[in-house]
Amino acid sequence: MRKRFYGWLALMLLCLASLLPYLGRPLPVQTNMLAMLPDDARQPEVERALAQLAAKAGERLVVMVGHRDPAQASRLAEQAAARLRALPALRSVQGKIGDLDPARLLRPYAPYRHGLLTDADREGLRQNPQAYLETLLLRRLSLPGQGAFGLPLAEDPFGLFGNVLAALPMAKSSLQIKDGWLATERDGVSWRLLSAPLNGDAYDPALQQVLSREVAELRTLAEAGGGQLAATGAVLFAGEARGGAEAEMNRIGSVSMAAVIGLMLLVFRRLRHLALSGAVIAAGTLTAVAATLAVYGQLHLLTLVMGASLIGVAIDYSTHLFASQLQDGPDWDVERALAAIHPAIRMGLLTTLLGYGALALLPFPGLRQIAFFSSAGLVGAYLTVLWCVPCFVRQAAPASARGILPPIGRAFGRYCQFMRGRRLAALLLALGALSLPGLARLQADDDVHQLIRPSAELLAQEHLIRELAGQGNSRQFFLLEAPSEAALLRLGRQLDGRLDALVSAGQLQGYQSLSSLLPPPERQQADHALLQDAMRHAGRQVLQDAGVRDEIAGGYLAGLARPGPSLTAETLLAQPLAAPLRHLWLGRHDGVWRMAVMPGDFRKLDALRQAAQGLDGVTLVDKAASVSELFRQFREASTLMFALSLLAIVALMQRRYGWRRALLLAAPVSLAVLFTLGALGWLGVSANLFVVLGFLMVLGVGVDYAIFVEEGRRHHQQAALLAVGLSALTTLLSFGLLAASATPAVSSFGLTQLIGVGLAVLLAPMVTLFKTGDAGRAESC
Template sequence: MLMARQWTKTQLWGIRSAWLVLALVASLYCVHRFMGSSPLETNLLALLPATEADPVAEKAVDTLANALGDRTVFLVTSKDAARAKAAAKQFGAALQKSGAFGSVTAELPPFDMSQIGGLYMPYRFGLLTRDDRDTLTGNAASLHDALMQRLYNPVRGPLATQLADDPFGWLEHWLGGLPLATSNLDLEDNMLVAHRDDATSVLVVTTLRGSAYESTTQRDVLSAVAQAQASLKTDYPDAGIARTGAVFYAESARSASEREVHLIGVASAVGIALLMLWVFRSPRLLLLGFVSTALGIVCALAVTLLVFGKLHLLTLVFGASLIGEAVDYSIQYFVVYLGARRGWNARQGAHSVRPALGVALATSLLGYAILAWVPFPALKQIACFAIAGICTAFASVLWLLPVLLVKGPKQAQRRLFLRAGLLLARWHATIGGRRTWLVAALLLIVAVPGWLRLTSDDDIHLLIQRDPALVAQENQVRNAIGVDNTAQFFVVRGPSQESVLQRAEALGAKLDALNGAQAVNGWQSVAQFVPSAQRQADARAMLAQHAFNDPAALRAMLLQAGFRDEVADAWIASFAKSNTAPLTIEHWLAAPWSQPYRHLWLGAVDARGERGYAAIVIPQRVTPQNVAALIAIARAVQGVAFVDKAASVSKLFGAYRVDSGIWLALALALVLLLLMVRYTPRGGIATTLPVLLAVGVTLAAFGYARVPLNLFNCLALMLVLGVGANYAVFLREGCLRDHADLGAVWTGVLLSAATTLLSFGMLALSAMPALKSFGATLALGILVSVLLAPIGMPPERRRVA
């Protein structure tokens, strides 16, 4: 075979310059993206896929997330009520002074409750509670009793109406039923206060100036809160503060991910550097290996930001572990470089290693391509990051390292390679050749009981890990306020606003009928603020039939109760003169005080080309005991769907976990086909067998350890296939390569496996359960793959003297 020509100096500098330009462009683009607002995506919901069949339900999830995302809630608690209120005032003032918040509310501004009654007064004859309806359908005595109770009842709520406008208290009763206060909080001294046991807690609510998921907002908020708490600790050492809000969870997730990136990145880089120095004894090769890897990671980062615009935390942490896989290609080239027995030709060296790297790249891309197909935004990003990174690393090994390694090595690790060759020969004699099928049968016998013990766990919390301290504080706030549910709700749809309101009312009636363990302890709906036109018309008709049907008798009843003639006449006349047009959603939305409840109305929606309207109904208490009843109610009312994002994602996890078995089988078949084309059918089967056994042994290990499988274990097996198959490929290609030193090849394989274990294995130490599952599966699968890789070696290797 003719030796490939070396490059001319012009070609060498041209290729080097091209790679330098690529590195500069990618690096400058990444710097540019991080110089402005941070491209890191810390919104945990953004990691999740769209899980609802109805896109309106997804809109509802987003609406609630946005409504709550810019709010933070603080609870200032002390055993002394006066000190708790004073501490809350000081804390709120400190937060306001910091400038980190758009608004801070510790003391409620004076609010004229008559504004609420003012909205409903013109429509009062269409507003009746269920109790008042029952009273009206009774006899005249019942109506008289209701009037007397109204006159002599000393207890009047904050939404009390004037006797002249509401003699029987129908409007006042209806206003009292509005879900304005669905919590344990009381209004004291213009502050929202909760008394629990012997402690008093005061609520301080803030809104953010920017997005809770922006790093600048997070830093400003945490700094302001820390300073306010330090000041409060000096003046009120007995006061405790609990906090909750999306900004705190987002900052916690970002900080944890950055710590893990540093830990995994630094530990992997140091470990890989020490291994490469020990094996190659060349700082130059170490530097070039990291140049290739750095190019891969920088280009991967640039491509991912260019394609997606944002970078998920999951991708960032996973990207730090890509170092181990990206460096594999350069290691294989260095092995050829150091194993060269004649004059070194860099171009020929690249040509000789290209088949092995090409097959290895193809198997890896297959595993990541399957990740890209899964509809999880984070997994799509990971796939994009990895594909761009390893493709760049592959290209740099073939077209950059050769122009940087023009001169041959000064010395080679002959002794190390010789020992490695002897170890390989003994290990191959033990598990390879005619013993291959015996080894496979023994592993199968051992694995079957483990497979039978396998269980699964598809909980959504496998994806995210919330800071336990923040969760404890959130629970403290929830318990004080008395609100149990914000994650499960109903979406009510209809072709018109009227149909949505009617269906929401039907849903509310069924929720009210639940009792015992199935009770929901109340609910919030726009239909409570704006009854349907039909219900308003029915109320008006009922009043016309049972109260205003005999104006003379009604007038006499009012006069007998002590009403003046002109007051009684004016009120009776107001029924006839009142506007028969019903209260509408638009009237309610226009009222400033409706702002805290506007998320209950989704408005016009368009799903699958079908236009309509939608609203949200939120039950206050959802438990495992009543969730089945709530789902049954949703199915019983037309246009109603029960939305539980966590359960939907968990269900999707389970579905894709099952599907991943099919994907894995198809991927194995494709890899087998690829290797059979390359190595003949018999050689393809032998080369695929190690990674197939590695997948089986990994599954069995999880079964024996009683570790439930989840989607991320199964997806990691795809990468075990893509990465683990490389080791048998490298060995077989070494056997087929002219003048190859098998000891050097085996050294390179072991070093590649070690670097991959260092990087991906570090993921097992991640606090994020998804990455922990990923890392543990990859580490075990890759370890078994490299140990069984010699099975794929041909019985005899071709040698060229």
């Protein structure tokens, strides 16, 4: 026994040593929900695009400060900017930009102006160049201020380049420069925009805490000054998700631990048993955390939430040993008792691992980690009960504690009598009759948004900023692919035309596209040739008739006559004009050029799908829809996996109990799953992937109760019944608490287990009504 204890101690020390690198700092917890989702292996280019766009969207914090008094709005924004600049968590703060020099912004774009024409200018130059140029020049001369937006008269006498700039998406933006700020107004409120690139990863817990706290303080200051503040960014969503998960983990863990403490003290009446139960839980948790970090390098958010329920299962093994101690009384021998209960807890561990193992077979990174975490924790708890706990329970239990066994035996005996013959049949028929209408009401729902539900406040702020700042919707976008840069730009122009039609019809609130800034090379060359031809036949005469000095006209025409450079993607992306859209250019990979087009707010997704129809190389990417489809496929696969796991458990049990007995032992949990489906239908809970995964856990945990009852008929009957009762209570508390989670997926997972495990315990005494393999006809309980 001492050697086993030293082996256990060495294992725990090894686990502790593996956690030393994390001493003094938070454990690496992954709060990015996309990280737990499966990649769509059929569309690797889509996953790359999503990763690039998510990285761009997640690397900054966006804040908008509003007030009904524009001057006060600017003052509040200046105060917010000053505070944000003092934070090491931010690389910089893009706030007040001062007086904008248009020439400085536009000058790098100007050398390519002769190859850039708007659709209206192109059509006018084709139909009647002289009349059209006269109209443009008259407007240019009558509006000299246009040079502040375009170029000086000598460089753009007809204002053609100014027209190009006026047609750009940025010129149509609701954001304008006021008091040196990018600003807009809505419902009488003046808003000022601040943007701050993060100095780190948006999913870094320390960064999340600092920025979430700072944004809350800035909002308080703004409201104190009569203003408003809205903020968005992946760092805020991740911080909220992390905080919620930690709160749930603490609540679930605390309630489970309180229940364990209360039950241990009530039943066993000794602090030693309480301490040993805590050691089992601690050892299981330590093993789970250390093993998961060693294999995965980080813990996922949902792993911690669902892992908190490990307490209720890990305690089961020690409970069986302590219950045997009560039954044996003065004749207690820990080695003998351990030998008697070991087959039951070993079989219970294996069946539970089979349930978790089914999760590991799914190509779902998050579920694999949950399965690994839980399995490692259970193995750690199991080894603790075998190698550590026996060293500290060598003495017999006090007589005061042993008095609880007879009442337990009598209560269970009465329940067994109730579960006999016709009453059992009536109970099963009643449960079945209640379940059938529920099964008819049960609906499938594989929506990925069940995975997490951000607060209404954060979603409202994100929506407000997207409307005020005109930002695109990163949840859906068009992925464009072509064999060359020129072909990609042509494809982009085609899509832009269709999206313009949706904007005109009011079905789309704008869009972000690089092709709107970058015509294909052949279009630039054709436009340059068209402009040269128009100038050669009519332009010089129009300039002379208008009295434009010869040196100005001659300089413009001489520059136009020279072959001009074509604007390329590389050149454009280096220009200040392209800065807001650079994230849309995905570049060249495996010989294919790619870019994204980001739609703004839209009324119907079907309209976007229709816009992409018939355009080879254009794909509407809807990550939520694609993952929801994967969820549906995994739900169906998990249903099959449940059946296979049940067969595997029966096959495992038949080696000890025989086929007929193994099937009987599987009957309670199988019926419990069927009745639970009906209950979920009555409760309006949709069948989804996490409900099926909950059933896998019900299968792994629920079959244990039938096994423990069966083993109790062979050895330590009253102790087994007590252990089953305590195990069921702790398991129902730990897993059942998940039903109160704010995350829909976790809630449905917990509710499934709460009902399923409860019914499995209720039906477990069924196994006492038939003869065992070695006991002849069944005896009365």
